[in-house]
Amino acid sequence: MLKYEALLENLNEQIETILPRQIMDAGREDYGGFVSDGIAGATNVSAVSTLGYAYLLEGGRYYQSEEILARILAGAAFARKIRRESGCFDLITTNFDSSPDTGFLVEGLAPVVRAARKAKDDGAGQIAEVLGEIIQTAVPGMIAGGFHTPNHRWVLVAALSQALELFPDLDGMDTIESYLAETIDNNADGEYIERSAGTYNAICNRALRLASDALNRPQLLEPVRQNLDLSYHMLHADGTVVTSFSRRQDHGTRVVLVGMVDSYYNMARREENGFYAAVADWLYAISPGGLPWALEPFLTHPEWRVDNLEREPLPESYARVYPTAQLWRVRREKTSATAGAGITSPFGVKHGDVELASVNLCASYFSIAQFSGETFEEVDGKIRMTHISRSSDGGRPGYDLPLGREVAFEEFYNLRKERDVYALPPLTTVLEIEEVDSGFNLHVKSEGYDRVPFQIACDFVPGGELDFDSGIVRGQAAEVAFLKSGYATYHINNDAISIGPGAYAHRFWALRGSESAPTAFRVLMTFTTPVDHLLEIRCGTWSAAEEKLV
Template identity: 25%
Template sequence: MAADTLFEEELRRAVDAEVDSTLASGLDAELTHRQLMARAQLFVAACVWPSSSRSGDPQLIEAAGDCVAALRRRQGPSGLFVGGDNVDSPPDSAFTANDVCDTLHLLRSSGVIETVAGASALADDLDAIADAVEPALLVGGVHTPNHRWEITAALARLHRRRPSAALVARAAEWLAEGIDIAADGVYSERSANYAAYVSNPSLTVIADVFDSAAARDAVIRNLESTLGLIHPDGTVETVHSRRQDQLSRFALSPYLAMYRGYAIRLGRRDFAWAARRAQEQGIVHPASLLVDLLLDPRIGEQLPEATKPEPAGKWDRSALAIDANPQRRLVVFGGTDYPRLRRIRSGLSTNPTFLRLFAGTVVLDSMRLSRDFFGLGPFRAERFTADHLDGVARYRLSETASANYYQPIGPAQRTASGEYALTDDGRFYGSMSFADRRADPVALRTDVDVVVTDDGAAVSIVFDGPDCAWALELSFRGGSFEGVDPQNDGTAILAAGAGSYRNGDDRIIFEADALYRADGPGRYRPGEDYAFLGATDAAMGDRVYLTGRSPGRVTLTLRAENLRA
């Protein structure tokens, strides 16, 4: 198939710029082992690529050699690399080992060893590093789900370098666990970041080296699933993630190599659409993309004709639904891990955002519900149900938050010293032997009903419980408010009726029902999990609040509008 010359030219410019800036920055002593090897890989790839302006340049091999020499000094007695907060880390070392093996493959398959000064010695040094790290990766463990595939990819690349029954057997142990992908195509970490940078690239190498149909199928299913998560602004939905990206926007651009490669391999027009969208955002990691191209030249071929996929979907395991039409795109989420585990931890989904709305250039980035209720933090649904009645999509998100007051401890459990076990109440620890006391619970039930409309949604919230303050927070980006009361802290209050957020001809109108009147301050309360550390997970952006007190109900109607339509 013919080469995609526009793609190649864009990549060439990005690679040339990256090489020039990296050479100019010098060899900083603070560079990590991963950064050192990434630099070496960039220089080697640019040297061996015929389209690079520095093709065949011995200066690049020399610069790569300096990086590799520094890398060898970072390799400890175990063969693992020194540096970072994960000490003696097999998975962190696997990231670098993967780059070592790919760089060796480029050197040996390109002919530069015979034609460029220093290339042979560089290959010998990389071989020595690979030899030293291989025993550690054969026995080393992991501590996150995606690490299994990063380490297995390193085992695959080491096996490609020098076939070994031990490497195959160890890879088989990891693969025997089964790939952690749900029926809806989302990996267990539910993270766009780790899918794009770790799981999909690693499983692709595993599939190619070990001919693993399961690994290849997992990547394809995840890419299919991700199509429905791509928003009009070119980001991939992350509200359901269990990793760091759950509180940030993640661009589609890191998916470029995967979507290009599989679009061409499989003739997938929907993947071609995603690849074009990713490329429109610019090439963010030119060295990595160039290595992918050099190892699999098909990535540089012309894409199939692009076909835009269906713009919506439902991800049952994540309790996530997206409903889209030409006027608006609505996201509803009710799948955090917090109600079940009552913890804020890395590796858990805890984002309290339960709704987003896209309307042209205006975005309601986050709708959250905050309460003054025993410091238990914002509403996070513990139940998520969906149905369609008469063609109308409806979602219910429910939570019952509860805290206890405790009665005197019984005679059999009393101590003369007054010392009792330090136990967890579910909100805090106290020397109270809580489990031995009769508890008087206080509960607040909250039901959020989202009824999808052609131009937005009707959001009804019912509070059933004691008198406490609540604040419904809407955080926007892309425009400015109209019809709200500005506050001294830069936020705003919707006192009654309707307000809007507008950019040019695009706006989102938010209108409360006729009974609503603001009652209380508009502020977000992150809960004691954050507050006792002086921290917060508060949303950013332009924020407006509806406020009130429980029990009771409020209905907010959201309408996306384009004034030119």
């Protein structure tokens, strides 16, 4: 169970890592700043919010600590010195005079100021005053400054709405309404635009629930519920989340979803939802972290520090189709699989410690035949996706024809759209996926033009061994093996995934037009079109005694 006392212990440990980073030499120009990568950057001021939790939360090692108070005041002084005239701060790695990054800072400071106002000691009063001044001064810059990415809108809404809750005389409601008028960017299945299961979904959920409370608009919680429900079903048995769909920097990364603990727990307590509470417990038990946000529900609602909410058992076996998001998730205890359209890794499966991160398909046809499902449908319990190899400008497959007039040096590419095209038929590839006992069958068909080199690539997370009829290969990053025939089993510890039967029609190690896999161990099966192949994937236990899947 997620316990307040255990979170405080982890907060104590985090404070121990923050203190050595703060400059406390009053003679230095950057006095009060927090050093990261050799410099006291402006947005590093966010560390004062963590110090604020440590000072305000009763039972912690640093509760009402004079040292922590002095460090908060020093950090606030540094913030006043380093902020821009607009009241905004720089994210010195990329964004300057940045309203969205200031929004992140204010969003984190506001719960501390709110809690400090309710505390009764003089130190808390000083914290509320100096951090509140940072919030007040930042509001005009956040109003004027705008944003870059979709999630920034809701961070700014959360920051501004909390600022107005704390300081009702401030302007900013018109800006909040302008952002909210765009409507929340979640679809019917609970996805946000960025599809960032590992990072930005958590940021959107947090921002929307904070804004909901500050504005007294409970309707803002509905997309949070939808995404929390979806997010659980995107988790593997080890708490890591599927990131192959992400449009952001978490794409393809291994992330335990601890950044969503605060929203799961907050929604659990406000709605007495034992399922959400159980998810929060589980994620935090796997990866204790996410501070200080994991403590925000307890800072804002001290009454929640006593927790008698009954937990619900978490489902470990399910199959779910999300038609709007065009994805399919299957979990059978330690086995979980994902299929989806619109990405070049249309299928992946994880079984315990072993992961087949991607099964991807490609032909060399004019370098436009890397499979990405353009359609997605459930047919008789199977998932079917189709890719038609045709370039977006319609010029491929085919060849440009001469214009019959002068083409100036600088005009060649601009005139391409005016040329007639000698067209060839597109290559049509269909992938049909079916769950079977202990695994999955993938039926691959590709036709439309003959004698085209084609491949099925099975990309495994490195670190295992691949056993096949007459050999063994270590699965190392950036290495490629061909499975000419029969079956092969990739295993780590006692967990194993078998693939096959293999096929061998060409020896292209890096098929032209195909995506490389520099961080994976790739097993290739090769063909020439037309292709009609049933790939069998099975999950189970590796028997070292019998050297096979059992």
